[in-house]
Amino acid sequence: MEAFSSLLMFVPVIAVFYFMIILPQKKRDKKIKEMLGALNVGDNIITIGGIAARIINIKDDEITIETGIKKTEIVILRWAVKEVVKPTEI
Missing domain, CATH: 2.30.30 (SH3 type barrels.)
Structure with missing residues (x-):
């Protein structure tokens, strides 16, 4: 049971990491890719x-x-x- 509670504490850390670091970086990468594809x-x-x-x-x-x-x-x-x-x- 103690292992489950420590695992439960780890899930919000991963969620915060995803929403504050990974997701914004994906948005920036997509924007840059679109800009480079639209060069004329x-x-x-x-x-x-x-x-x-x-x-x-x-x-x-x-x-x-x-x-x-x-x-x-x-x-x-x-x-x-x-x-x-x-x-x-x-």
């Missing part, structure tokens, strides 16, 4: 390295971006995109 040519992005650029080509998991005044082209992997920058309305 012409989108302005910021990479995880902090590079602000515009997408000029998408091929499978490789994305060619254009950055800077000299329009330097860089090839990055799709997972390296941190966020899509929306143009602000004036």
Whole structure:
């Protein structure tokens, strides 16, 4: 009976762990996956390295971006995109 009561105390700990850590992480992962799947040519992005650029080509998991005044082209992997920058309305 004592083993059952200690097991009963363990269940709420697992439930709290699930709802406070695992579930929010799954939601973030889903959101990121949707964002990466919706990338289009012409989108302005910021990479995880902090590079602000515009997408000029998408091929499978490789994305060619254009950055800077000299329009330097860089090839990055799709997972390296941190966020899509929306143009602000004036």
